[in-house]
Structure formats: structure tokens, C-alpha cells
Amino acid sequence: MSETSPSLLDRLTAGTIDPKRFDHVAHLVAAHEALSRHSFFEATRRIAEGLEALTARIGVPEKYNATLTFAYMSLVAERMAADPTADAAAFVAANPDLTRGAPFARWYSEARMSSPLARRVALLPDLG
Secondary structure (H helix, E strand, O other), rough: OOOOOOOHHHHHHOOOOHHHHHHHHHHHHHHHHHHHHHHHHHHHHHHHHHHHHHHOOOHHHHHOOHHHHHHHHHHHHHHHHHHHOOOOOHHHHHOHHOOOOOOOOOOOOOOOOOHHHHHHHHOOOOOO
């Protein structure tokens, strides 16, 4: 993991995180931290606002995807409920499918997930 200190969520929401070190695993760690500290919707709001601000700050606001963010937050929350004792590192290790590939490919078509609307609104799945 590249950026996994306990204050990862705080740095994301404060806009002080190093985007070069904020890889996909770090996204999962931040999601785990947010969901450990806040209700689902509050955690999702914090992650979404942090990611939107980060992508805007580095000049790629079009990379933020509301559908992908909401889907990941939902899946992380569901998996955390199944094993509430796992810390972030153990959670990531126990859920390798979340660190690679496209875990939502069976529910979302590529066209839907990458659409301009999906970047702004958390869309419902269009497959399966």
C-alpha cells in the first residue's frame, strides 16, 4: 500500500494528500477509514467530496465518477459488515478482487459506467 496512514481520510478531505501516492489501494483504505468513522452516507459524502476536489486540483475533474464512487462505497460497506473486526490492511488483504480489475462489470456496462451522466450521478446498474 502506498498511502495508508491513519490520517489518510483527513488528508483527502483537507486536500493535502499527494495525488501521486493516492493509488487504488489507498482509495480503498480511505473508504474503509471513512466507513469506520461515519455512517454510510456521511462516509460516502466525505469520500466523494474529497475525490471531486482532488481531481479538480490536479486538473482532471472529468476523472471523478459518482457511480463508481457510490458502487465502491456500497461494496466496501457490505464487505465490512461481513467482517467488522478487520482493520484497513486486513480488509484490503481479504478482498483482493477490489484491488484489481472491474468488480462491477457484471452489473454495469462499460458505456454506462463511463458515461458523462455516471460521472455526475450515482446510476443504478444496467446489467444482471
